[in-house]
Amino acid sequence: MKIKKHKALSPSLFFFLLLVPTSTFSFMYYPLTGAKVIGSDGYLAIPVAFLFTIPLLLIATYFSYRYPGLTIIEYTPLVLGKFLGMVCNLLYLAVYFMLTVILLRDAIGLAYSFLLNRTPFFFINILMVGAALYLSYYGISSTARLASFLLPAIVFLGLMIFLSYQNWQVINVLPLCKQPLYTYIRGGALSLYVFYPLGLLFQAAAFTKRRKKIFSLSLLVLALVSGFYFLNFLGITGVFTAEGLTRYLWPNLEFVRTISFPFALFDDVGLILLVAWGVLAYSSTTILFFFLAHGLSQLTLKPGNAQSVASYQRILVVLGLITVATIQSIPNLDFLRARLNLFQIISGLILFGLSFLLLLTSLTRRYFARGKNNE
């Protein structure tokens, strides 16, 4: 197979590469977390989660300067040593594998429930994974281009959220700030998973043309997605109330389905939302697949090959088969949702724990290295 170099990403492609998976992942069910943990003002969990995520971006930016052109998979063994580096890398990739499975299972579940309920589940599974693999196969530029091409879908989601405020009542989002401070901090910490796809920055930073823009662009993505989720959550609570929204498996979809302009719009706008989100979920999956396969291919390589790896394509095929089998083995969405909390906590600990561990170890090593040089 001819080895092709991955083209470096322009700032706009880099931006969309982060924006699409972050805005898509958990969009359909996220408000359930905040509503269950905090209650009627559960939407305040989003600003708290926003603040908690900023250090993650700072750490990823720091490493992009410290190890230019290297991904986390390459520099973790350099910082933590070979064995610990390998373990941490595997844990990191396991988080993103689970995230891919969760996103895909939700997308397939929605398609199965609302659009293709006579189609065998297995075929939808193969179709979705197969199509995502096809695009990931052609590298990061293809996946990023698709993501940038889907800006109208994100705008459409935003517009739908805006229109769903039709039935919004301020009294449903009150009382405000009546819970103890600890509840909001806990709610924010448990809502961090919304931003887990932003952790891809640790890999994506190696592919950017302009390192100087990494932090500003990732912060912009974080701010936009936070605003988007905040408005969305505020809207859903204002229509269904915190206790009411827990009735729904996909509160967001039901929120949009309440739109009613009898003589102007379709009967059920929810189905259009479903298609728009489905396309975004597909694009997010291609991005996740690429980084997973690329990460796995780098596990055994020596540092410095981030721009020249091609063997990820073979890994991609195996990864696709494993993903299909994993999704097929999940009996239903309730099974996944019941374990979602556990995934959120473990993944959060891995993602944030690993980032801080890397930072502290790197800083300590630099400190001691300086000391030695001075001697």
Add this chain to the structure above:
Amino acid sequence: MNKGLSLIKALLIWSLLLPVLSGCWDVVDIEKRELLTGLALDLTENSRVLLTAQIPVPRLILPSSEDPSSDQNFYTLSVQGATTLEAFNKFKSKTSGQIDTIKTNILIIGEKIAARGVKPYLDTIGRMPKFPVNSHLLLSRGEPGSLLQKEVASKTLPTFYLRDFLNLMNKRETVHPVKLWNFFYKLDNSAIDPFLPVLYYDSGEKIFILAGLAAFSGDKLAVFLTPEESKIYGILSSEQAEITLFTQWQKARFICVRYINSRVVYEWSPPQTIMIHLTAAGYLMEETGATLPLIPDHISKMEKALARQIKEDAEKLIRRLQAANSDLIGLGRVVRANHEGKWTEEYWRKLYPTLQIEVKVDFNLTRTGRLN
């Protein structure tokens, strides 16, 4: 040769994708679909669930129909079961096509079910992913199933007639439409009670009449409101409507006002009082004395008479609702928004009937209709 083999291989691989063209599995011709446009939910004498569905015959409804003048462009089916789902599943054995609820616009609930509590009977509908959340709910005091079989003077399907009626904003004078999602929102919410519009049929004129509301306490029917009371409810709650108000403002002189909008502010004064401040506005449409010119003093008197009338009616309505422990206005939400500690439904159910609710009304006539 190699190129030919590669092409065959590629074609074989692509042909494997043919069964994956999943849309094909879900294609069902409209003639083979049993689109339930309306459902009626009732109980039999031995307490079994009785479901009646109205199913249109597409080839007699579509513009290119074989016999557009046919009166029988729909048919109804009834099934029974121990639960709603058990009954619903029996539609399958009574029809040749695929049962589909994506176009169910009307759901009529029988009084017996409302009196027992609607939650267990509506549960399955709330779990059907494709059931339209914007479908309209109504309550029938007679047999809801029979209403779906009625002939309408305008020769349209009964459910289409009702859907069109309920979708028009200017019909909301004495009845307020209730959509499925909104009914569930109130059922799930411990600080507001749901209601349903009441549906009748006039067999003389062959029309449906929507008059008054059925107020619930939790998921059980509590009290029926007259059309006049429904008007006042519309003013007091967030169910805004354009209505006509009629009152006496001087001896033997009456005015009729087109009421346009209001601003309602609910103020909670713990432990026992809620103040409702209502600022309403409307147009003068009729004055039986045909008084001209209308001087500011006349207008002021009219405004005071209207405010007094609304206040009296509102207080009367609130007392009725309190007696039935039915919080249709959602005053519980006001109390909860300012409540310290854990909110419970029991707390509100105990407090609500004993609350002191005061109404203060200001009415402004923004247009008198004639240049003096």
